[in-house]
Amino acid sequence: MKRKLPKIMAAAIVLTFSFSAAAQTTDKRVSQKNVSENGQPSLITFSDVSTYKGTDSQKVFKEQLGLKDNQTFRKVKTETDKQGYTHEKFQLYEQGIKVEFANYTLHSENGKLVSMNGEYYNIENVKLTPALSAQEAFSRALNHTHASEYLWEKPQDAKEIGYEKPVGELVLLPDMEEQGEKRTADKVRLAYKFDIYATKPLSRGDLYIDAQTGKALFYNAAIKHLNDNVHARKFSSSENTSKAIASSKKTIVEANAATRYSGTQTIQTTLSGSSYILLDGTRGTGIQTYNSARTASYPTTNFTDTDNNWTAAEYNNTNKDNGALDAHWGAEMTYDYWSAVHGRNSYDNAGAKIKSYVHYNLIAAGYSSNNNAFWNGSVMTYGDGSGTGGFDILTSLDVAGHEIGHAVCTYTANLAYQKESGAMNEAFSDIWAACIEYRAAPTKSTWLVGEDIERRTGHVALRSMSNPKAEGQPDTYGGINWINVSCTPTSSNDYCGVHTNSGVFNHWFYVLSVGKSGTNDIGSVYNVAGIGIDKAAKIAFRLEDVYLTSNSTFANARTSGIQSAIDLYGAGSAEVIATTNAFYAIGVGAAYSGTTDTTPPSAPAGLAASGTTGTTTNLTWTASTDNVAVTGYDIYQGTTLKGSSTTTSYNVTGLTALTTYSFTVKAKDAAGNVSAASNAVSVTTTAATVSYCASQGNSTADERISKVVFGTINNTSTGTTGYENYTAVSTNAARGSAYAITITPTWASTTYNEGYAVFIDYNQDGDFSDSGETVWTKAASKTTPVTGTITIPATASLGATRLRVSMKYNAIPTACEGFSYGQVEDYTVNITASGTVEAEQIVLGLDTIETASFALYPNPVESELNVLFSEDNGYSYKIINTLGQQLGSGQVAGSIDVSKLSTGIYLIELTNGEKKIVKKFAKK
Structure with a gap:
């Protein structure tokens, strides 16, 4: 169904940040136009009268953006989403030179253009001829970096990860320091872009050098750390596959892993030679976990296990090797989240291999501690932490989800790592960490980040999305703890507070998911009805994947977030209202301005x-x-x-x-x-039922049970299947009394050794796993018959329960087991109190059972069971099934409705405070 777009969504944000203003337009084809800091359109939506088609890209760029003759938009990718929209992304070039971060996307539905958004620069008076050569600019880049060692100085290591010494790409760079102020049209610089990979101290990032002056214009730090204690740069995205593993015979196997933070989990491993390694070949092009062995390197050293049972006894050691199991499982759960929820094949949507390196030594790489983890552009990197006063090994599920989330951002919005865009880059990673934890481990604290690894005094987690102020972050734009973004971004100021200011956008997602009311730091009173984390995640990912661009601000996020909700749920929907009001709650934009709604929904x-x-x-x-x-x-x-x-x-x-x-x-x-x-x-409701585990012998051709005697049970077995249900055969057994058990085996010809076990579900909870419920065993022998004694404990539940008798060739059987040779039989034992009980065995098939003072009929019964006494002595009744569960009760008044009971055998217990009568009846 075609969704209607809103006519106008204007928002006056009276604060000190850049805003997306709704521009006036006389173009009837346009229903909404928002402009960014430089006065250029950031989002345009089209009305029903528009005739633009999805194929009219060059026409629409000229008419709506004023694209000049010396400028071109070149298509870089096309995607179609689940909602049926087609998204075509374009890169801007000025006289053949790429304009960095200048992307525009056209959004079409059923071939018709419905909206467009992105970054556009009306470039004027820019010099397109460099004054410096690439080599001169490279020397300036090295002087700016001040590293003592670079990766290209180690040719073998560089080749291993597919890195080459940068030669410099000539690009046009918008002014990156004026986010939050009006950018003028001519503030674009010709620059050389270098991918600088330093190894001492470790860093990597894209460094832009002014091609005229040699000044360092901007550094886009691409290593995104879990926190801001240390900072680093981005590594190559090339694959680093172990040649030894690639050449060996591999078998993918499911295994149990005793993780450090998430209990025992199922993981996928690979048999390589005679050992199993942490390599999952079932997801994308693979998920592999390596051991950096406390070096500042990325070797192809595997964690191995000989029997593929990764136990705590083996890996919960002083080296914290069980953290590798968390890293491996966390990467698998992260892959599964993106695949199942957002239809994405790994972080790049092309099945990229996810590699994790555990025990990485950040101190050896030039940092002050190992209290960090980061995505380096191609692999996950985990430090061991410092323990008390810092963090435990940083391999928890939400840390994995956070860091791999940075890779997702690189392949979607590619938010520049500074100021507001950098804060949202960090926040999106926290958002995906929460979503992954919510899906894979719902008992964890969804809205805390890093709670499993936290070891600092006075902290429960690294960050709190529900209450950012609890960990020193702001929950309101420009409010308490907010870091002013009018600064020059450097590593020492966390690129203008990206880890701190991320708390605001984190809180937006929490409020949207859960709902919240209150007053924020700028005095806005809000009341948001939450829409649930699943819907909020769909809106957030559409915002990141479809609408945000590299230099987006919080205001851009508001405009595009609302548009994302409209795309998914329709204009004026509850989801659009909640999205708008959640932004208002964090101090970004106005509250939803629709007419006050007093109309209730129709009755279901x-x-x-x-x-x-x-x-x-x-x-x-x-x-x-x-x-x-x-x-x-x-x-x-x-x-x-x-x-x-x-x-x-x-x-x-x-x-x-x-x-x-x-x-x-x-x-x-x-x-x-x-x-x-x-x-x-x-x-x-029907009668309650309990399901017991299956247990049987797979063959009774050579041996089986021929007779069981226990109490009044004296059953000659004629059944020849591996399991026989004799629960209709029962006996009474009083608490505190001892009873003999006799089991007689029979053999077809050769006599074999047989083991025996008897189980009684004393607490009637549907299993035989509680203490004392294995009531008798006998080691394998050729003795016939075998006998023993069973004493009913005083704590056993009253009423009928399951008695299981097992005979297994050459070993003592367990309660829930399938075995090659032997047989299992189930009976019923009715556990009674040690006091006086008048109990009469009823012969089934008779219509009436009657004594001088009492009658119970018909039996078997179909609908109404008549209970008659010669005198009214105030009897009450309880109906109990063969498992001892009470199914009904009341006062005796002639007849009892039993029509809802399932076919089977039941007990009726009658008492008047002085005398108790227990009778058995059958339900047809």
């Missing part, structure tokens, strides 16, 4: 229940409608709020068996309006 219709069990039922209904948008539904059990849903279904849990409930549903919208209740639906 067609409420129905299905799949009802003893403890659950599934409710579904027809969606409500609203003048803006329905944001969710509240589910009521009677008058009690049971839960909420953003879809038209809800699974109710925690119900009691054989009980009747009434449910209704109400819809709600972003303004807090609530609909009338839906129709009521009545649900009666």
Whole structure:
């Protein structure tokens, strides 16, 4: 369905930062035009009367941007998204020279151009002939870097990662120091761009040298650290594959890994020779984890394991080797998040291999400590931390998600690493870290960054997205803790506070996801209805992937963030309202200015229940409608709020068996309006059931169980399958009493050694794994029959429960096992108290069982079970299944409705405070 675009989305932001103003336009084809600091359009959306097609790129550039004859836009990529939009990205050239960061993207739907956005420069009076040669500029670059060693001085190392000594690219560079002020049209400089890779001290980045004066104009630091204690540069993105591994026979195997921070997790490894290594060949072109062995290098040394069971006993050592398991699993979970949620194949969307290096020595690389991790442009790099007073080894899940998130940014918005764009670069990495943690490890603290590795006194994490001020960050643009971006970015000032100011954008994502109300640091009172982390993530990624450009500001993010929400959910939707108001909450732009909504949604219709069990039922209904948008539904059990849903279904849990409930549903919208209740639906839960684990012998051809005697159970077994269900055969067993067990084996011909085990689910929780529930075992022998004694503990639950008898060739069986030869049989034991109980065995098949004073009929029963006494002595009843679970209760008053019971055997317990009667009956 075609989405309608808004006519105007003007925002007056009365603050000291650059703003995207809504420009006046008389072009009826344009519904909205926002301009950036230099007065050029940053976002244009087109109205329904526009006839622009997606193929009209050069025409639209000339008519809407005023593209000059000596300028050209060259297409660099085309992508189509899940919403059906086609995005064509173009790079600006001035007389054949690339204008750095000047990209523009055209967005089309069904072949029609719907919007365009990017950075454009109306270049005037720029000198296009360099005064310096490339070699002279390179010498200036080296003087500026002041390193004692460079990678090109180590030809073998440089070749290993695909790096070459830079020769310099001539580009036109916009003035990068005037972010937040009006850029004038002629502030563009001809510059040489050098990719400088220093090894002592370690750094890498793109350094721009003025081609006229030799001045260093801008340094784009591309190593993005977890925090701002240390800074470094960007490494080559070339592959560094181990030749030894590549030439060996490899088999990909699933393994269990006892990680340092996330418990035992399933990972993928590869059998290489006689050992397993941390190489996953199932995702993209691979995920591999190496050991830097506390050097400042990137070797191809693998972590290995001989049996592929990566246990804590082996890896939770003083060297912190279990951190490598976190790094490997974290990279896998990061890949899976981008693939499953955003349809992206690795960070570059082309399946790039994700390599992680653990135990990297930052001190040897020239830094003050090992308390950091970073993405170096091609690989993940993890320091070991310093422990107390710093961090533990920095391989936690959110750190992996954060650092690989920087790689995603490089291949999408490519946000310049300084000032506001750099702060958003850092924030997006925190956002993706939170999303990955939320998906892969939901029990962790989603809104804290680095909580697993934190070891500093007075800190719970490195950053808090829910409360940035708790860790010294701002939560409001220009508010408390905000670092003024009117500075010259250097490593010593964290490139004008990128790690600090990121807290504002982090908080925007938190508010959008969860919702929040309050007053921010500039006095704005806000009330935001959260839309959930999944929807917020879709909006955030569309913002980063489709709309933001290298020098985007917070104001640009607001404009494009709202547009992203419109693309995904429609103009005026609850998601658009929340996105707008979340920006207002952090001090960027105005609150949503739509008309106050007082109209409630329509009542949900067609409420129905299905799949009802003893403890659950599934409710579904027809969606409500609203003048803006329905944001969710509240589910009521009677008058009690049971839960909420953003879809038209809800699974109710925690119900009691054989009980009747009434449910209704109400819809709600972003303004807090609530609909009338839906129709009521009545649900009666079924009898509770417990599922036991499977256990069986795979063959009874040579041996099986021929007889079991326990209490009144005296069962000659005729079944020949590996598992026999004799739960209809039962015996009473009193707490504190001892009972003999006899098991007789039978062999077809040859006599074999057989092992035995008997299990009773004393607490009736559906398994035999609790203490004391393996009640008797006997080592393998040819003895026949075998006998033992079982004493029922005083703590055993009363009522019917499962008794399992297992016989296994040549070994003692376990409770939940499939084995080659032997047999498993299940029976029922009814555990009773040690006091007096009048219990009568009922012969099934009779219509009436009657004594002089009591009658229970019909038996078997189909719907109504009659209970009659000669005198009314105030009896109450309980109905209990063969597992001892109570399914119903009440006062005896002639007949009891048992129509909801499943077919099977049940007990009815009758008591009047003086006497208790237990009877068995069958339900047809």
